[in-house]
Amino acid sequence: MGVIGVFADEGKPIADAKHALQRLVKQEVLDEDRCLPNGDRVEVATGTIPMTTDGEIELGKYAEPLLTANGWDKFVYITDLPLTAMERPVVSQSTADGNAVLLSQPAYGMFRARRSLATDLESVLAGEGATTGKQRTMDSEEVDSEREITTVRVLDHPGRALRLILGMIRSNEPGKLLGVLSGALAAIAATGGFGVFYGSIWNLSESMQVWRMLLVAALGVIVFSAWLIISNRLWIRSNTQDTRWRERIDNIATAGTVVSTVLIIFLLAAVGMTLLSVAVVPADFFREQIEEAVTWQSYLRVGWLSASLGTFAGAIGSNFDKSVEIRSATYNLREYERRRKVGDKIDEAWEEDSLRELAMEDERLDDVQ
DSSP: OOEEEEEEOTTHHHHHHHHHHHHHHHTTSSOTTOBOTTSOEEEEEEOOOOBOTTSOBOHHHHHHHHHHHHTOSEEEEEEOOOOEETTEEEEEEEOTTSSEEEEEGGGGOSTTHHHHHHHHHHHHHTTSOOOSSEEEEEETTTTOSSSSEEEEEEOOSTTHHHHHHHHHHHHHOGGGGGGGOHHHHHHHHHHHHHHHHOHHHHHHHHHSOHHHHHHHHHHHHHHHHHHHHHHTTOSOOTTSSSSHHHHHHHHHHHHHHHHHHHHHHHHHHHHHHHHHHHHHSOHHHHHHHHTSOOOHHHHHHHHHHHHHHHHHHHHHHGGGSOHHHHHHHHSOHHHHHHHHHHHHHHHHHHHHHHHHHHHHHHHHHHHHO
16 A cells, blocks of 8 residues: 655645545545555645746656655646646646656646546546646656656647636636735726716716627726736746747736736626615616616616726726736736746846846947047
8 A cells, every 4th residue: 555645736726636536535436535446545735846947847856855755655746837848738747657747737728627637636546647638758858857758748739728828817816816906996996986976977878889888898898907917017028938839828818817807807896886876876866867767777887887987997096006916916826936937037138138238338449449
């Protein structure tokens, strides 16, 4: 009998890992004590494996120390760090001896991600390895810091990029960003509340076609999202990743995370403004102002338009929120760490190039003199 560790990053990875194990218990793959039919026991732990300055997990380097420190015979590491190789999303990596296996959560996408993770986890615990994706064997110079042959499984179908992007958005948990946008939320509440009390908004909301109201809301979401991305420097610059493909993936995932957050904010604001309008605007008075019959749709229109105007104001209000908190809340912990490492590396290279150019300019001036 041996011990198999399920080692996962803090947050969604450890939550999904526990959910997957519970699923395996229900399917009687594991017993109530998390033991396999062959007697191997499964232990769960939270933690991380360090990454390189290029944002790659050093699985081979840290596998043996982790096995020894925890008394495991082998372990499965579940991370929410998106990994790629050959412009393909990496689903899993394993060391040459098969005693350490990494599962990259974003590669499972957004929908049915937990079920796919449980399927691969079941296969790995049975000693058969992950099954999602296509297997590639390559020198670890491409995927790991250790010079050993590593088995890698990647997504290799037409929708692989979209699946990775959706998985990255899921791992980033867009709702977390709401907690650090207090300035923006205050601006939305103030501007939207003003719209509810302003009679011209009532008439305007009644006269606007549905498509126009949707357009105004969409513009508000786009402006707010773009401002958050630009002002907080969330956009990946060119030549900061190994390939342009990865840069596009990162930027689309960032945009998707921010837009998802702003959509949540807008919908909450629309509900709040609608309820506020119902509470403060009497139906008789409302009818006198718009000179039409008042229905629940009339209040919904006022709430929707007020929330749309408030969303525009949210972009300005976000200037009072701390950029470092916005950046850290936009991404999961491991992705935020990766972006900081890559950013530091680029900044150091830029500084070295600048110093080199200044030195060359000084030499040219000395020659002229």
